[in-house]
Amino acid sequence: MTLVLDPLSPALLACLDHAYIDGQWLPVTGSERLPVIDPSRETVVAGLTGATGADLDRAVAAARRAFPAFAATSVAQRIAWLERIEALMQERAEALARMLTLEMGAAISHARAAHVPFAIAHVRAAIDVLAAYPFETLRGTTATVREPIGVCGLITPWNWPLYQITAKVAPALAAGCTIVLKPSELSPLNAIMFAQILHDAGLPAGVFNLVNGTGPEIGGAMASHPDIDMISITGSNRAGVLVAQAAAPTVKRVTQELGGKSPNVLLPDADFETVVASGVMTAFRNVGQSCSAPTRMIVPRDRLAQVEALAIAAVAQIRMGDPLDEGTVLGPIANQAQFNRVQEMIEAGIADGARLICGGLGRLEGLSQGFYARPTVFSGVTADMRIAQEEIFGPVLSIMAYDDVDEAVALANDTVYGLGGHVQSRDLEQARAVARRIRTGQVHINHPAWDAHAPFGGYKRSGNGREYGLPGFEDYLETKAIVGFA
Structure with a gap:
């Protein structure tokens, strides 16, 4: 596919009725039209077709198939992919900034100075943590091994959209997890550009999947999906509670970054x-x-x-x-x-x-x-x-x-x-x-x-788990003790 370089380019517009699944842009089965509105002019600039549960099932199946091979990749291989992602984000920084201005109203100066560079910094932080991380340690005769948790469902908000995407995607990839991402339907276009960056970086098919849609339709289905091992959500307290409730029957890990009154x-x-x-x-x-x-x-x-x-x-x-x-x-x-x-x-x-x-x-x-x-x-x-x-x-x-x-x-x-x-x-x-x-x-x-390495997350009703740096990376890992190892 032609690279998605510019806001509302023909290539990007062609993706609005598609999900990125198993390394391809595939038409979604839904019919609900979700308008993307320029908040500075109150005009509709694009129309997104919301995905359905069937589309989500395809994405989760792709992530599940890709997980064993991706989990087994070397640290050096994952660093190489992350470095390519970082480089492509740098190359396309201006287009990403302009997209954020268009779809959620960020002042272009702020998009250039904060939204995009901080998003790139999350990728660099994941690289730095991964390069030095001890996945296996020995104490006495017991080895403690840290392994990727599995298929991760990532739900991101509209207010810092690209920044929150990389805060979750980068450490998940670094850990060796595969991903299904649902960005906010209110600011989804930067996520489409980001998906194309990951495609162009050469990630194996199925490692990263993007499904656009509403919270009730896609977010809820992700939370309850039996083949998703972990949910990470950034959003409102109401959304966080609903996700945790939906996730409870499958006993998956749920990390939440929710509201604040700082x-x-x-x-x-x-x-x-x-x-x-x-x-x-x-x-x-x-x-x-x-x-x-x-x-x-x-x-x-x-x-x-x-x-x-x-x-x-x-x-x-x-x-x-x-x-x-x-x-x-x-x-x-x-x-x-x-x-x-x-x-x-x-x-x-x-x-x-x-x-x-x-x-x-x-x-x-x-x-x-x-x-x-x-x-x-x-x-x-x-x-x-x-x-x-x-x-x-x-x-x-x-x-x-x-x-x-x-x-x-x-x-x-x-x-x-x-x-x-x-x-x-x-x-x-x-x-x-x-x-x-x-x-x-x-x-x-x-x-x-x-x-970018300072752990970020909440006490009380602001959530649980941490993002950024080492703690954010470790949220995507399971712990295994091998007793009698030595």
């Missing part, structure tokens, strides 16, 4: 002139559509007025608009349903008595078309308010005040979630002490650089 604790000695602006931008990165976005800024009560003024000033510097404009910082919300959710939660904040200090309801001024939510900051937010407890997934920040550090930590931990967290302080030892007390799977101190 705190950003500003300690009294922090450089407020710097960290407030950074905190606003981190919360609003990807238009706030990140499960680990630090959308609760927890600040000393005696600095509240200063923080409010600095937050308002930071929002005023954000340029929103056409995501293809090189100067745009934030584009639109990715879809109509999520735009409506953001509006609902802004209404809830007002109704609960939080003080709206900037932004608010409705579309961004001057933009009558596109899902452009206004960057919004509330202050005077208390822990009993919906905006302090529920994941919003949009550019909405809640400022909460504390009187002492113990209260700050209590506020940080006072949600059902435990995915991410941030601490700001000039005193690194003090920041470390607070970070240790925050019950989340990842904590950032003083806005560090992103690390």
Whole structure:
């Protein structure tokens, strides 16, 4: 097949009615049309045909057939394939970035600087882990052997679509697993481009399979499928619960990266002139559509007025608009349903008595078309308010005040979630002490650089299992003890 190089190229459009199964693009048996909408213009740019359970069965059968041979490949062989995938992603980075802008509204600058390079970094991290991993260790006379778990069903979301695909596919391939991927039906086109990259990298037929469709139709069938050994899902809590319930009768492994309501604790000695602006931008990165976005800024009560003024000033510097404009910082919300959710939660904040200090309801001024939510900051937010407890997934920040550090930590931990967290302080030892007390799977101190090897996952209702780096790789392995080996 002609390489899929450009968004909406004839070759890509030809794949919209197909699944990638056993090394081929095969027509799906479904008839449901799933529109792909450009959120900046609210126009349908493509139509996808949803697959059916029969299509999924074909993909799972292909992955099952391919598993024994692929599991037996050498580390060197798998590294060679991953390096080829990495190189092809680098070659096609601009096309991938433009596709993400088209189908989910990421500002082109952000797609180029984060979405695509971070996705590539997951492939490189898998290579690095694989190259040094001891698959067999000996203690006394017992050998402990780590082996690929089998056929993996991977379910990925619409908000960081390519990034989440490689966070799952790369370590699964590195471990020697075979794969059936179901990306979000709301942003599926980058997944088609990625499937073509894996095809062009020369992966053996059946090792990677792509089936597009809805969560209820395909995701649920994957979770309950008796020939899938593991499910890894990134998505909402509701979807994670449904997948776990469907998977239970087959006792397969289920790893989940779900919702978050992450705190950003500003300690009294922090450089407020710097960290407030950074905190606003981190919360609003990807238009706030990140499960680990630090959308609760927890600040000393005696600095509240200063923080409010600095937050308002930071929002005023954000340029929103056409995501293809090189100067745009934030584009639109990715879809109509999520735009409506953001509006609902802004209404809830007002109704609960939080003080709206900037932004608010409705579309961004001057933009009558596109899902452009206004960057919004509330202050005077208390822990009993919906905006302090529920994941919003949009550019909405809640400022909460504390009187002492113990209260700050209590506020940080006072949600059902435990995915991410941030601490700001000039005193690194003090920041470390607070970070240790925050019950989340990842904590950032003083806005560090992103690390593809840092384990990512949740406490509490934010999920189980870990992605990225060594722990993410090991989630795709089984453990075998051979007693009397030596």
